[in-house]
Structure formats: structure tokens, C-alpha cells
Amino acid sequence: MQITYVLELLKPTNKKENNFLKNIEQVVKIRYEISKLLKSGENNLSSADFPHIELPSAIKNQDIREVKSLYRRFKKSNSKKENLDFKPNQPLCYNNQNYKIDNHIISIPLYTTKTTRFAFPVKKTKRFYELQEHINNGSKLGKASLFYKKSKWYFAVTIQIPNKNNNNTNIMGIDIGLRQLAVASINTFKDKEINRQFHNGKQAGFIRKKYRSVRKNMGELKKIKAIKNLNDKEQRWMSDLNHKISSQLINLAVQEQVGTIVMENLKNIRNTAQSINEADRNLDSWAFYQLQQFIEYKAKMAGIKVEYINPKYTSQRCSKCGKVEKSNRNGNLYSCSCGNHIHSDLNAARNIADKFLHTLEQQSA
Numbered sequence: 001m002q003i004t005y006v007l008e009l010l011k012p013t014n015k016k017e018n019n020f021l022k023n024i025e026q027v028v029k030i031r032y033e034i035s036k037l038l039k040s041g042e043n044n045l046s047s048a049d050f051p052h053i054e055l056p057s058a059i060k061n062q063d064i065r066e067v068k069s070l071y072r073r074f075k076k077s078n079s080k081k082e083n084l085d086f087k088p089n090q091p092l093c094y095n096n097q098n099y100k101i102d103n104h105i106i107s108i109p110l111y112t113t114k115t116t117r118f119a120f121p122v123k124k125t126k127r128f129y130e131l132q133e134h135i136n137n138g139s140k141l142g143k144a145s146l147f148y149k150k151s152k153w154y155f156a157v158t159i160q161i162p163n164k165n166n167n168n169t170n171i172m173g174i175d176i177g178l179r180q181l182a183v184a185s186i187n188t189f190k191d192k193e194i195n196r197q198f199h200n201g202k203q204a205g206f207i208r209k210k211y212r213s214v215r216k217n218m219g220e221l222k223k224i225k226a227i228k229n230l231n232d233k234e235q236r237w238m239s240d241l242n243h244k245i246s247s248q249l250i251n252l253a254v255q256e257q258v259g260t261i262v263m264e265n266l267k268n269i270r271n272t273a274q275s276i277n278e279a280d281r282n283l284d285s286w287a288f289y290q291l292q293q294f295i296e297y298k299a300k301m302a303g304i305k306v307e308y309i310n311p312k313y314t315s316q317r318c319s320k321c322g323k324v325e326k327s328n329r330n331g332n333l334y335s336c337s338c339g340n341h342i343h344s345d346l347n348a349a350r351n352i353a354d355k356f357l358h359t360l361e362q363q364s365a
């Protein structure tokens with residue numbers, strides 16, 4: 001499995017920073033020139049066509065290849081734009097021969113001269129130590145890129161991690177939502193629940209409501225930049241929370257010898273009464289999606305498979321007798337005439353695990 005670690009770098013000296021910013025400028029410049037030539041029908045391009053651009057020819061050729069493929073996609077997309085657009089903060093890309101990671105120092109060459117290397121100290125975060133552990137275990141580093149965002153420098157490194165496998169047969173169904181951010185039900189292969197975990201959404205709901213009202217008042221004043229900062233702050237807060245929830249879920253999954261985690265395919269996001277506003281709904285679906293991504297990635301690291309099922313009826317079906325009855329669900333409580341009285345989100349989590357079990361049975365029948 002390949003994973004990417006985005007490492008924050010400590011602030012470089014002004015001189016170093018200017019050198020790399022100049023590199024980025026040249027990359028943006030050559031990309032615009034290449035796309036312009038491609039548009040005019042010029043297809044036979046080589047690094048020699050851009051003598052005024054201060055980049056090594058290998059980098060120029062790499063940009064030609066990349067812009068060509070971007071341009072092909074752009075033409076197919078029937079975009080209304082005139083031509084490709086490049087962000088002013090294009091990343092500088094390196095293959096694993098070009099950069100070195102030695103302890104917490106990353107050494108990268110400047111694009112112009114092969115002999116000038118620069119050392120960037122990395123911020124020692126948990127992510128960094130995790131990467132270090134993989135390197136010490138002999139995992140191979142792959143492509144990397146240096147990029148500049150909001151006055152900070154980052155280095156994104158890919159690393160190839162061997163796939164872990166386990167033969168565990170327990171199944172964890174996870175329901176994701178607003179009232180409970182996540183509810184997990186762990187079941188044996190024989191459909192018997194052995195453990196559960198709740199992640200209440202009350203605190204998150206409260207904090208997000210606060211952000212929402214501040215944002216609303218700002219909206220009237222049209223402080224666009226302030227709103228954006230607030231959104232970023234809220235997103236960072238949600239990301240932190242999603243990291244915590246996903247770690248706790250995976251810890252439980254490992255402890256209970258789970259072989260497969262099952263979640264809903266949330267492509268069609270459910271409409272909930274709590275989120276009428278379009279912008280809020282987007283934030284909700286973004287947060288749901290991110291939580292699933294975190295769970296999936298941490299599960300894979302732990303050797304646990306992840307499957308997605310169709311969410312249809314998972315909240316209306318009775319997890320005990322199988323009857324589908326919309327009115328059985330009343331807020332937090334699911335009550336069925338068969339005697340099943342259960343938290344409605346736990347009922348959904350069980351149904352999610354169930355649904356996957358059924359597809360397995362159908363496959364083996």
C-alpha cells in the first residue's frame with residue numbers, strides 16, 4: 001500500500017525561501033508557455049524550446065510531459081475556459097533519487113544547479129515519527145513534492161508499506177451521522193454482537209452551531225476573508241476530531257479481532273433535519289467523507305479490510321427481525337413490534353454489518 005505523508009517544514013531563511021519561490025515561478029511560467037504552444041497546435045516540444053527558463057532540462061521535459069497529459073484531459077472535458085490554468089503555488093517534484101531524509105532533516109536540490117542542496121528541518125509531529133518508523137522498518141520512499149501554502153512550506157512524501165493481512169472474521173459495522181458522529185457494532189461471523197462504541201455528536205454540534213452563527217453575522221458584513229479563516233479553523237477542528245474518532249474505532253477493531261469494517265457508501269448524502277442550509281450540508285458531507293477516509297486508511301494500516309454497502313433502509317430496518325418500518329424509528333430510539341428496542345444509530349450500525357454478511361452469504365450460495 002502506498003501512503004502519503006505531508007510534513008510541515010520549519011521556516012527556512014529568506015534566502016533559501018526566495019531561491020525556491022523562484023523555482024516555483026519558473027515552473028508556473030514554463031507550464032503556461034507549454035500550454036500556449038499546445039493550443040496553437042505545436043506538439044513537438046523539447047526542453048531546447050525554452051532556453052530562457054531557468055530550470056534543468058530534465059525538469060523542463062517532465063513539465064512538458066505533464067502539461068501534455070493535462071492538456072489532453074482539458075480538451076476532452078469540453079471546458080468553457082480558454083486554456084489550462086496553473087496555480088501560482090505549483091509543487092516542486094522530486095523522485096526518490098533526488099531527496100534524502102536523514103533524521104529530521106530533508107535535503108533537496110535546487111532546480112537550477114545539481115550541486116546546490118538545501119537542508120530543511122522538519123517539524124517533529126506524530127506523523128513525522130510514524131514515517132520515520134516506516135523508514136526504519138525498511139519501507140521504500142517514493143516520489144515527493146515541496147510546496148508552499150499560506151506562508152508555510154510542506155514536503156509531501158509517498159512511501160510503500162507492505163500490506164498486512166489477517167484472517168480475522170469479526171465484522172464492524174459503522175454508522176456515521178450527526179447526532180452520533182459514529183456508532184460501531186462489532187459482530188461475529190455468526191451475527192452475534194460482541195462490542196459497540198458510540199461517538200456522541202453533541203459537542204461537535206454545539207461548536208459547529210457557534211461557528212455557524214458567527215459566520216452568519218459576518219456574511220451580512222461581507223467579510224469574505226474572515227469567513228474563510230473561520231471555515232479553515234472549523235475544518236481543522238473537525239479534522240482533529242475525526243482523527244481521534246477514527247483512531248479509537250480502529251483500536252477497538254484491533255482489540256476485538258475485526259477482519260472487515262463495513263460502512264455506508266455515502267455518495268448520496270442523507271438529508272437530515274438539522275442541516276437545511278446548503279453550506280452546512282456541504283460541511284457535513286465533507287466531514288462524513290473525511291471520517292470515512294481516516295477510518296479506511298487507518299484500517300488498512302492495521303491490516304483490516306474495508307467494504308462499503310448501499311445505505312438503503314439501514315436506518316429503517318429492524319436489525320433483529322429484518323422488518324422494514326420507517327415509523328419504528330423515533331429520534332434516538334428504534335422500537336419494533338418484535339420486541340427490539342435499541343438506539344436507532346446502533347440499529348443502523350448492526351444493519352450495516354448485517355448487509356455485508358448477507359452479500360457474503362449470497363456470494364457463497
Ligand SMILES: [Zn+2]
Nearest residue numbers: 318321336338
Ligand atoms: Zn423487529
